[in-house]
Amino acid sequence: MASWLAVAFQLDDHLDTQPDIDHRSLLSGLASAVSGSNPARGGCLETPSGLLSAFSDLYEMTTHSMAAPVRERFAGQVQEYLQALATECRQRRLRIVPSERDYIRMRRTxxxxxxxxEVADHFEGQxxxxxxxxHPWHQQLLDAAADVVGWRNDLASWHQEATGGxxxxxxxVLAHTTGCSPEHAADQVRQRLRRRAHQLEALASRPPHPGLAHRAAGMRQWAKGYRRWSADTGRY
Structure with a gap:
């Protein structure tokens, strides 16, 4: 899991800090690795070739022992993730601000x-x-956890990201769509985050099947761990 987080953070930084560059070649290469092609390897993680190499190796290492249905499901999830990154890159390059609804959906992805x-379950044999x-409860739980973590990240990083364009x-997004100040928008996001965190806790407290109990515990841990990390990190 730590390796996946390292690659994801590096990819995010690479795309965010070069908004005027067309990253389609890099993202296409990553998608090819998921579909079974072998992209060129080599280079350090800070370069596109290094990212391709690290991602390809990590994807292969993670999926080679997955059962076929899980591997297929995971591949679909990763492809959706890469497509969302491509949409972000295009909007960033063209200075397009997404709608609130589109942003929230894309942020989850x-x-x-x-x-x-999926990765945690696989390596834990679950x-x-x-x-x-x-299951609808499971999808609602994942969306709630994604919102809590994503919105907390947005609150921590908006000053830095506004400065970088x-x-x-x-x-x-809220400041742009409503015409309010970023500070007022941040207050709105804090209120939403509190409500969403309560919804996550309510969902996690009542898994509908014994086989989903570990997911309820895991999403609670994920949200609480991210809260502690965001308070301590010097990233933002």
Whole structure:
């Protein structure tokens, strides 16, 4: 899991800090690795070739022992993640601010909570069958966890991202769409975050199936761990 987080953070930084560059070649290469192609390898993690190499190796290492249905599901999740990153890159390059609804949907995808849950389950020997993974309670739980973590990240980073011209942040999206100040928008996001955290806790307190109990505990841990990390990190 730590390796996936390292690659995800590096990829995020690479895309965010070069908003005027067309990153389609890099993202296409990453998508090819998921579909079974072998991109060129080599280079350090800070370079596109290094990111391709690290991602390809990590994807292969993670999926080679997955059961076929889980591997197929995970591949679909990663492809959706890469497509959302591509949309972000295009909007960033063209200075397009997404609507609030589109942003929240996209934020859930680039937050990669489903992929993270899938990887954790696999290495712990607890991969979910499709009927549990697609259960409405489970999907609602994942969305709530993604919102709590993503919105907390947006609150922590909006000053830095506004300075760098970033548009993909709930605080900045609300400020743009409502015409209010970023500070007022941040207050709105804090209120939403408190409500969403309560919804996450309510969902996690009543898993509908014994096979989903570990997911309820895991999403609680994920949200609480991210809260502690965001308070201590010097990243923002």
């Amino acid at each position: 680039v937050g990669a909570v489903r992929e993270a849950a 991969s979910l069958p499709d009927h549990l993974f697609t 970033e548009v993909h942040n709930l605080v900045l």
